Amino acid sequence: MKIRFLLSLLSCLFIGQAIAQEKIDPEDAVTTQHQAVFNGQNVSYSATIGHQPVWDKDGNIIAGLNYTYYEKNGVKDKAHRPLLISFNGGPGSGSLWMEIGYTGPVLLNLDDEGQVIQPYGIHDNSYSVLDVADIVYICPVNTGFSRAIKVNKEAKESTETPSQGASRGSRQNSSSKSSSTFFGVNEDIDYISDWVKNFINRHNRWESPKFIIGESYGTTRASGLTYSLQQKHWIYVNGVILLSPTELGIDSRSINRRALTQPYMTATSWYHKALNADLQNKDLDDILPEVEKFTVDEYIPALAWGGALPEARRKEIAAKVARYSGISQQEVLNHNLIIPTRFYWKEVLRSRDLHIGRLDSRYTGRDIQTSGENPDYSAEFSTWNRAFSTAYNWYVINKLNYKTDVEYLIFGNVSPWNRDNDHTGEDLGRALSQNPDLKVLVQSGYYDGGCDYFNAKYNVWQIDRGGKFQDRFIFKGYRSGHMIYVRKDDLKQGNEDIRQFILSQIPKDWKAIKY
Secondary structure, three states, X not given: OHHHXXXXXOOOOOOOOOOOOOOOOOOOEEEEEEEEEEOOEEEEEEEEEXXXXXXXXXXXXXXXXXXXXXXXXXXXXXXXXXXXXEEOOOOOEOOHHHHHHOOOOEEEOEOOOOOEOOOOOXXXXXXXHHHOOEEEEEEOOOOEOOEEOOOOHHHHHOOOOHHHHHHHHHHHHHHOOHHHHHOXXXXXXXXXXXXXXXXXXXXXXXXXXXXXEEEOHHHHHHHHHHHHHHHHXXXXXXEXXXXXXXXXXXXXXXXXXXXXXXXXXXXXXHHOOOOOHXXXXXXXXXXXXXXXXXXXXXXXXXXXXXHHOOHHHHHHHHHHHHHHHOOOHHHXXXXXXXXXXXXXXXXXXXXXXXXXXXXXXXXXXXXXXXXXOXXXXXXXXXXXXXXXXXXXXXXXXXXXXXXXXXXXXOEOOOOOOEOOOOOXXXXXXXXXXXXXXXXXXXXXXXXXXXXXXXXXXXXXXXXXXXXXXXXXXXXXXXXXXOOHHHOHHHHHHHHHHHHHHHHHHXXXXXXXXXX
């Protein structure tokens, strides 16, 4: 049980199970008509769901990417109608989470705090940003309905001369392995960049202001994709939204990374009323700046000393970590001043015979055995999975009229994932440098233990170490977890923050874009 749980922590979202080979039509598309009220506006819109091909350099279709495209009807001036490009993370996660959970025109049935209610289903999302932007949700290969397509090389080679076949042989052999074509930080960015360019061509969106939103590992993809579109296709994005950001290739796995989770632990313990009374009686917004300052000014420097830290100072730091985490001072000392997040999830409510969730620590679960170093399962996922899968499959069939025997993969097999040369954070910095009009909105949940909010702040600081672009980063924190939108108040505020960000980043007519 513990081994399985540890494996599940390899990324901010689970990678999933192996899949069977399934045939898809890479050019299928179904369009339906809908009407709803978004942000007080009555909007008539088209919903198109299907596949668009991925091509290799030899002109072969090597995959069909599943997408859902929501477009407001009757808009003739696309130069002033933004396009929002959306995907989730994993890697290996479908895009249904934000489509029916956050920005899309329909919303999963949950209670106000994100707990599952029955009957499973959907309703109109009055907070959707479809009033200000069209949205395309993209599922990368082996997620959603997207699949790789095996190239029939024998048939192609039979039409070639021996010299032609030999000149392309090595390239064909390498591209025939789907893992080397699709499954890696840079591989993923490369083919999705081409796909997005083709989507813009097909739907005549070259003039439109363009925005990218990614969640979790999708923030890695969004950061790299922004620069790739700029460099490969001369497509300059107006804004990037990073929801629950990952490390973005920035090395914070040392003592910094471990210390930076302290503010998350404070927020979570405050939520569960596990702090001392003097802290518990304060508002969260008043506590977090104090803990952030302690983390940067005292905690990280103390950890840098390692075993050379004087004993008195060690006990002083342990007492503060205990105070801000709700974990006993002795346990802090037992762990050499660093509380592992896995242990924290198990320990902080152990006296109540509960553990807390990883991606949203508001959720609680109960293990078979109270003792142990980490929880047996992830409490929030046992809640989310049962609701999202049922509702989305019903929605696709009954509302979008998309019929297929291909399984929608919430979590697909994308292993092994090549994480070499992940410089996506640096690439986002380069994109900012070369595009004076680009800004970044960061959205983080205070109770996210997988991609915690203070590491997100830290990574932004490292992207712009010279402090030249800090006014082009906007940080918004929410009192929820990884998927901030499952809490109603944050669903509403998060969409409004995106809406205002998009409106503020629509270029003014005839205004020069320059430093």
